[in-house]
Amino acid sequence: MSKANERAQRAAEERAAQARRESRRRILTIGGVVLAMIVIVGGAVLVSVLNKKEVTVSDAGSSDFGVTIGKKDAPHTVVIYEDFICPFCGELESRTRDDLTKLAEDGKVLVEYRPFDLLSGRVGDYPIRAASAFSVVLEKSGPEVAKKFHDLLYENQPAEDSGDSVTNDDLVALAVEAGATESDVADAIKNVSNKDWVTKATQEATANNVQGTPTILLDGKVFDDGRTVDDLAKNLVDALE
Structure with missing residues (x-):
């Protein structure tokens, strides 16, 4: 089996596992919202609402x-x-x-995709490695x-609990598949040389009050019209x- 087929098979298996986790998460989320809506404190209904700050972006x-x-x-314009x-x-x-x-x-x-590191503290360093590789490319x-390359990263996206399954060599291979010259990008991707870029991208997102992913802005305003993805x-x- 070719490396491309192996990656595709592995990605399909991980997406299936991811779908099962999302189903469980949705059930838990719905349960939590219902519970929050029925809690009564001092005779008043306590409505639990996320502390949403206004997202302001360039x-x-x-x-x-x-x-x-x-x-x-x-x-x-759309910013994601x-x-x-x-x-x-x-x-x-x-x-x-x-x-x-x-x-x-x-x-x-005009659509702009802005990757940053939200989840590395919970799932390991894949978000940093992938975003660094993206910036190198x-x-x-x-x-x-x-x-x-951005699109290929999502086509081969690992599950949240298996980011290590995608190695830096895999990221190099995806970059080359996207059209990058291997000698131009391989060392920097393997060495995660653009960590500072990821740090700055994350700082910008945080400064703009981006608190979750995906965060979508349509014509400068948060777009959240929908209960599901x-x-x-x-x-x-x-x-x-």
Whole structure:
């Protein structure tokens, strides 16, 4: 079996496991929300609401920590903050990639993907290694190759509890598959040379009050129209068409 087929099989198995975990998480989340809504304190219903601060970000295409598709004069902008191991980011990406690409090509939207490290403290260093590799490819091979690498990272996304299954050599192979020249990127990817880039990207996201992934901004405002990732993806595309 070729390495590409092995990666595809491994990714499919991990996505299936990821789907099972998400199903359990949704059940727990729904249960927690229902419990919060029925708790009574001092005769009043205690409504548990996440402490959401206003997310304020620079315009799409103006960050040093992302890659864009589309034209700068497009009537709409979308910014997506993401962590490469976040399963919901992977779902959103798979459900919106084709539509956002088409809308960008049609001049309807400028989309910027901004990866950062949200989850390494919980799942290990894969978010740092993947984002560092992304920045290396962006720097050495340009935005077109970096976007293809971005897409391949999600196509081969490990489960949250198995980030170590994707090695730095695997990241190099994906970068080359995306179109990067191996000699240009291999050492920096293997050595995680762009950790500082990841740190700065994460600091920017934190400074902008980004508290979760994926965080979507449509025309500068948080877009959260949907109870599920499917709903969110569909409603985002509908808003742009």
